[in-house]
Amino acid sequence: MTQQGVRWTADQVLALAPDAPSRKAGSKLGVAGPWSEAGSTGEGAVWGLCKGSGSKPYQTIVDIADVAGPAYKCSCPSRKFPCKHALGLLLVWAGADGTVPDGGEPPAWAEEWLAARRKRADAKQGSAAAPAASADPEAARKRAEKRAERITAGATELEQRLSDLLRGGTASAEQMGYGLWEETAARMVDAQAPGLAARVRELGAIPSSGPGWPVRFLEECALLHLLDQGWLHRDRLPDGLAATVRSRVGLPAQAEGPPVRDRWVVLAQYDTADSRLATRRIWLYGTESGRTALLLSYGAAGRAPALALPVGLALDAEVTGYTGAGQLRVELGEQFTAPAPTAQRPPGVRPEEAAARYGEALGDDPWLESWPVTLAEVIPTRAQDPRDARDARGTRDARETRDPGSWQLVDPVTDSALPLAPSATSRPGLWRLIALSGGAPLTVFGECGHRGFTPLAAWPKDSGETVSLC
Template identity: 55%
Template sequence: MSPHGERWTRDRVLALAPDEASRAAGGRLATAGRWSETGAGGGAVWGMCEGGDGTRYGTVVDLDGPAFQCSCPSRKFPCKHTLGLLLRWAGDEAGEPARPGDGPAAGGEPPPWAAGWLAARRERSDRPPGGAGAGGPGADGSEADGAGAAAPSRAPADPEAARRRAARRMQRIAAGATELEQRLEDLLHSGLAAAGSAVGAASRTGADDPGGGRGSWEETAARMVDAQAPGLASRVRELGAIAASGPDWPSRLLEECALLHLLDQGFLGIDRLPPPLAATVRARVGLTTDAADVRSDPETVTIRDRWLVLAQQDGAEGPLTTRRIFLRGERTGRMALHRSFGGAHRPLEVSLPPGLLLDADLAYYPGARPLRVALGEQYAPAAPGPVPAGCGIDAALAAYGHALRDDPWLDAWPVVLADVTPIPGGAGGGWQLADADGESALPLDPRCLGRPALWQLAAISGGAPVTVFGECGHRGFLPLTVWDPAPVSLSP
C-alpha cells in the first residue's frame, strides 16, 4: 500500500511515461516473471529486475515526489523498469488493488541498495519517510531545482572570487553582444536577400557559405557560446534557419533580427533598466539563477496555493533531458512553469502527471512577466484535481498579448481553452481550434502538424467541444493536454 493508504491506478502510472514506447515496454515488464526482492512501504516501492542478458537492475520509487532511481543505463525518466515496477504495484483499471503476489507486497524494509538512496533523498528534502513533504531536488543544469523550502542557498566559499568571475562573464557577454550588433548591421547593409542567396548557393554547391548563410550564422553562434551567452547563441541559430526557409522569410528574418537587436541593446544598457526587466534580459541571454537562491531571496515572490498540474512535457536540449511542468493556482489563477534538466547520471526526479492537485509553495524567478518557479514546501500529498476552468480564444489571445507587452521575446503563454472543437485541415495542414459559438478560431502551431497529437485530439473530441491546455503564441496554439474528462497528455 502507499503511505497514504491506497495504490495508484494504472492510468496514473502510465501518465509518467516519457513516450509511447516506454509505456509498451513497461507494460511488458509488469507481467514478466523477472522481478525479485520486491516490496512496498514507508512511501516507497522497490524491486530487482533481470534484463535479457542476465544483468540485474535495482529500481526504487519514492512515491511522495514521485522520484525514481534505477541502475539501468536508460536516459529516459522514468525508465521502463520503473514503469513496470509501478504497474505491478498499481491497482487495475477499475481501481481495485492488485491481487496478493501480483506485485510488490506491502510492509517490510527496503534492501540496503534502495534504503541508501531513499535516506539520502529524504535527508536532502528534510522530511520524514512517508511524510507529506515535497519531492527531492531535481537537476537543472547548474541549478538544483527541487523541493524543500528550507534548503539553504549554497554560498560560494570565496564571495569575492565569485564576484570577480561574475564580472568577467558580464564583460564577455557584453563583448559578444557588441560583436553581434556589428554582424546584424553588416546583414542589413548587404541586404536580406544576400542571406537567402548564400543559403541557396551553399545548398547547390555543398560549399561553405561565408556570405550570410547558415554556416556563417553557426560560426557567429559559436562565438556567442565562447562569450558565455547561450541565449544569444540559440537565437542566432534560429536566424540561420529562417533564411530561404519558405514564403515571406525576409519578413520573419527581419522580425527576429529586430528582437535580437533589442536584446543586445537591453543587455548593453542593463544598468538603466527596471529590475524586473533587467532580470528578464539576463535570463534571455543565458544567465541563470540557482533555485536555492530564488527560494532564499527575501525579495522572491513565493505563493502557497493548491496548484493543478496542467501538463508535463519532456524533451531534449543537446545531451540533456528537459522536463517542463505547467501548473495553475486554484485560488490565485496564476500560471507557473517548473523546468528541470537531467543527464545520463542525473535523473529528472520531479515528476507530476497532469491532473494532480498540489498544495505547495512556489517561488517565482524574477522577471518582468514571472512564470518560471522553484518548487518549495509541499503541505499535503498530491491528489487528483478537477477539470480546469478555461477561457475562449479571444481571451487567450489577449493573455498572450499582455504577457508579450512585458516580455517582447516571449514565444508563447500557457492558457486553458474551454469548449473548443478541433477542425482538421486539408492536405496542406491548417488545423484550427474553434470556439463553441463559431465566432473565433485559433490556428494550431505548424510544429505539431503531422504528429499523433492532432489525431489524438480529434479522436477524443469526436467533433464535440473539449477543454485543452497548451501554449498560445505567434505561431499558433500548441496543444499539450486534453480532458476527457480525465487528463490525456498529447503525444509529441
C-alpha cells in the same frame, strides 16, 4: 503511497516515460506475468522482481512520495530514468488487480535503498538549516562585472554584423551558408552570452527553412536587435524587464522571494532536446491562488532530466518564483503530501481572450514564444483550405490537395478559433484530442504563441480526469 490509498492511472504513469520507446517497452511489462514478489507500503514505495533475459530477475523499486517527484532504482543496465521496468511496475501497481498488494514490508534490498535515501534526505535538510559559508562578495562583484563587459562587447559586435547584413540586403543570407552563423554564435559563447548564441544559431537556420523565409528572417533579426539594445541600455529599463533581458541573454536567474504554498495540479509535462541539453517543462496550476507556474529541469544530451511529476495529480507544496517581468518559472520547494488524484482544473477562456493574454505577456517579454492558457468548450476542427473553393462548374483542380495538417480549435458559441501550431499537427496527441472530442466540446490546456496553439492536456465534458496529449 497516495492519499486515501488511491492509485494512479495508466496515463499518469506513462506520462513519466522519458521517450516514446520507453513508453512502449514499459507498456509491454505492465502485466502481471513478468513480475514476482511485488508489493507496496503506505509510505510511498513500490517494489518487485522482473524476469529478464538473464538468470537473475531485475530488482526494481520506486519511491513515489519523493519531494522532487518519483525516484527509481533498478538493477538493469538502462541509463534511462525511469527505465521500462520501473514503468512496467507502476503500471501493474496502477492496475490494482492484487498483483502489487498494499501494506507489505519491503525486502532487504529495497529497504537498504530506502534507508539510504532517508539518510541523504536528513543530511541535506541539516546542511540546508546550517548557516551558509560566507562568500567573498567583492570577488563575486568583480566576476559579475567582468562577464557583463564581455557580454557588452559581444552584443556590440553582433549589432555590427546585423547592420552589415541588412545594409547588403537579406537576400544575401541565403548564399552566406551556415558556417558564418556558427562562427558568430561561437563568438557569443566566448562572450559568455549563451542566450545570444542560441538565437544566432536559430537565425542561421531560417534561410533553409522553406517558403516565406525572408519574412521570418527579418522578424528574428528584429528580435535579436531588440535583445542587443535591451542589454546595451539595461540601466534605463524597469527592474522587471531588465531582469528578463539578463535571463534572455543567458545570465543565470535565481528563485527569490517568499515561497507560495498551494495545492498544485500537474497539468502537463514534456521534454525538448538539442545536441547539448535535454529540457523538461512541467506546468502547474495552483487551485487556491489561481496561478499557473512552470518547473524547468535539465539533463545532459541523451539523458532525461531527473525531475518528473505525474500528470493529473495534485501535490501540496511550496514554490518560489524567479525574477523577471511576467516570469512564470518557479522552483519546487518543500512537499507536504504525496501527489494524489484531483478533479480540479483551471478555468477556461475563449480563443480570443487566449490570444489577448499572449499579447499582453509580450509586453513584459517581447521574446516570449508562447503563453499557457486553458480553452473552455472548444472543438478540434479541420481548418478550411482556400483551395477547397469550387469553380463555376462545381469542380476542383485534381492537382490541388488539402494540407492535412491544417487544424484549429473552434468555440461553437462565438465561432472564434485558434489555429494549431504546425508542430502540434504532427504529434500523436492531435489524434488523441480529436478522438477524445468526437465532435463535442472539451476543455484544453496548452501553449498559445505566434505559431499557433499547442495542446498539452484535455478534459472531456463532465470529466475531471486529465488526459495528457504530450
